[in-house]
Amino acid sequence: MLIKIGFDIELGVAAPTALIYMLQVHPSRAADIPAGENITISPPLVTDHCQDVFENHCARVHVPFGVSSVRLRNEAVVFDSGWADPVDYGAVAHAPADLPVSTLPFVLPSRYCEVDSELLQFAWANFGNVAPGWHRVQAICDFVHRHLRFDYQRARATRTALEGFREGVGVCRDFTHLAITLCRCMNIPARYVTGYLGDIGIPAVPYPMDFSAWFEVYLGNRWHTFDARHNTPRIGRIVIARGRDAADVPISMVFGANTLQRFEVTTDEIVQ
Structure with a gap:
């Protein structure tokens, strides 16, 4: 099964600041996205990338003076098994x-x-x-x-x-x-x-x-x-x-006043 994922998120900012986002697919699913994700930032801004203590992808966007909004977009195609969540009634608890x-x-x-x-x-x-x-x-x-x-x-x-x-x-x-x-x-x-x-x-x-x-x-x-x-x-x-x-695991965090101006998420099966 192929699943199209993506988002279009825009945040208004009032002053120079930093924006942290956690929106990339977890590294454990990287092999299921052979073409990779296509994250764009408008306007183009300096961005630092890292992994946190839980091995999540994190990014910090440097928002300079004169920028009043930051728009984050992404699209990707993910391969998925198409199986429902496994059930294991015999899974035991640990002391x-x-x-x-x-x-x-x-x-x-x-x-x-x-x-x-x-x-x-x-x-x-x-x-x-x-x-x-x-x-x-x-x-x-x-x-x-x-x-x-x-x-x-x-x-x-x-x-x-x-x-x-x-x-x-x-x-x-x-x-x-x-x-x-x-x-x-x-x-x-x-x-x-x-x-x-x-x-x-x-x-x-x-x-x-x-x-x-x-x-x-x-x-x-x-x-x-x-x-x-x-x-x-x-x-x-x-x-x-x-x-x-x-x-x-906040999807975004801004150090200072900000407003959510756009929020769209896509998760659709690609019917072949």
Whole structure:
């Protein structure tokens, strides 16, 4: 399967500044983009590239005096297996003492995931009797999927997992933060993932195309994909970045006043 991806994002700026973006496909999928991505910046500006501690592609754009807006565009074709997310009911949980040290940051509290809160007691009271491993994570996804009502109009960039739990509403990042937090409360490493997820294999949804958020948990000596928002295996996930929560993987960050002037995302299967 071939999937066309891309974006067209424009940010207005008020003064010389720096703009950081995390919009390139994750290096783990590089082999699936033989022609590469075609990211352009208008106007052409000096840009530094690096990888962060989670091995995500990052870029810093130097915005000089006299530039009032920066437009980022990209298009690429990605090869995908066309398979839905794998399901492994036999994936087992690990005791905290047996977890690889690389997974430990993903069992601790983070900016949007308050493990050290009332959610800790709630998690053990509601999921402690569920068989550990895959079934426990799925029970958490089932709960979050039922508990939160999806509403674009109620999106809030500062909403934490605990606030989402109390308010009962949110968008995909809120579903993801709450599920991650409940998993971590149960000592299951869980990390935040942002990327492309189109309406492939499902009826088209009545929302503008956007980037999506889901999560991965460490069970049975590997990472597995879960999605509390959709709560069903999906086709065509293309990872952009991974981190502890959304704070680690912002699609863009400007040091100073800025306004979003354009935001378009493309994720379409190429029908041959």
